[in-house]
Amino acid sequence: xAVVSQHPSWVICKSGTSVKIECRSLDFQATTMFWxxxxxxxxxxxxxxxxxxxxxxxxxxxxxxxxxxNHASLTLSTLTVTSAHPEDSSFYICSxxxxxxxxxxxxxxxxxxVV
Amino acid sequence: xxxxxxxxxxxxxxxxxxxxLKCNYSYSGSPELFWYxxxxxxxxxxxxxxxxxxxxxxxxxxxxxxxTSFHLKKPFAQEEDSAMYYxxxxxxxxxxxxxxxxxxxxxxxxIP
Numbered sequence: 001x002a003v004v005s006q007h008p009s010w011v012i013c014k015s016g017t018s019v020k021i022e023c024r025s026l027d028f029q030a031t032t033m034f035w036x037x038x039x040x041x042x043x044x045x046x047x048x049x050x051x052x053x054x055x056x057x058x059x060x061x062x063x064x065x066x067x068x069x070n071h072a073s074l075t076l077s078t079l080t081v082t083s084a085h086p087e088d089s090s091f092y093i094c095s096x097x098x099x100x101x102x103x104x105x106x107x108x109x110x111x112x113x114v115v
Numbered sequence: 116x117x118x119x120x121x122x123x124x125x126x127x128x129x130x131x132x133x134x135x136l137k138c139n140y141s142y143s144g145s146p147e148l149f150w151y152x153x154x155x156x157x158x159x160x161x162x163x164x165x166x167x168x169x170x171x172x173x174x175x176x177x178x179x180x181x182x183t184s185f186h187l188k189k190p191f192a193q194e195e196d197s198a199m200y201y202x203x204x205x206x207x208x209x210x211x212x213x214x215x216x217x218x219x220x221x222x223x224x225x226i227p
Contacts, residue, residue: 034214041124043201043219044159093159095215103149104215106159 002028004096006107013084013114021079021110023094029074030096034104035067038091050077084114117142119204121218128192129226136187136221138176138202147205148178148185149215154198162187162200172196192225199223 003026013019023033032051036044048064050056050071058064066088068080077096081088091111097104118141128134140146150162163171165178165185176187185202202218 044217046214046216049214095159103161103164108158 002105004105004107006110010111018082023077025075025096031099033077034095035079036093086114089114117206117216119202119218121202121221125222127224131191134189134192136200138185140183140204149203150187151201152198194225197225
């Protein structure tokens, strides 16, 4: 299947700083990328959907100024957690798909710890 | 609103015993249902989707619109089936993309 890569796999940052997470589709052009958040022993919660070249669509309750999403090319989307706080510590997962593709492909996830 | 319910968080079964993971959904439109699996230290991957009507790794799932269910079944569990299983529903979008709503997941442990 297609490959989606996230970077970094884990990151520790200080409270108040910003962190950028990258999501790349390695062997296909992703017209849409999705960002999820997963708390320990809980399900994936969709945060936002981003289409290449347009603004991201955020799910209810997700602060768009807090979680900045950029999808500038067909192979790269970034999620920036701004002014991170300990409660932002979580596992962030991206997935990508292409119009007409049967399934979305997931990245390996990024473990963010804010201290 | 779309909702996917997986009632049991942890399921322990002996090797060779049948496995059934329950999934119920609520959705006003015509749903597309999936099962995703996440093995230890690996990324989430598609196991099967209802429109394919396939059996993958011995697993099957039938969409029952009357009961709004999409239960996952395997007659004889294997140790390598130990994983997290997520039921997911594809939500219609003007962008025709794979916008998914996930259930909370089932942790399956197969006891040798």
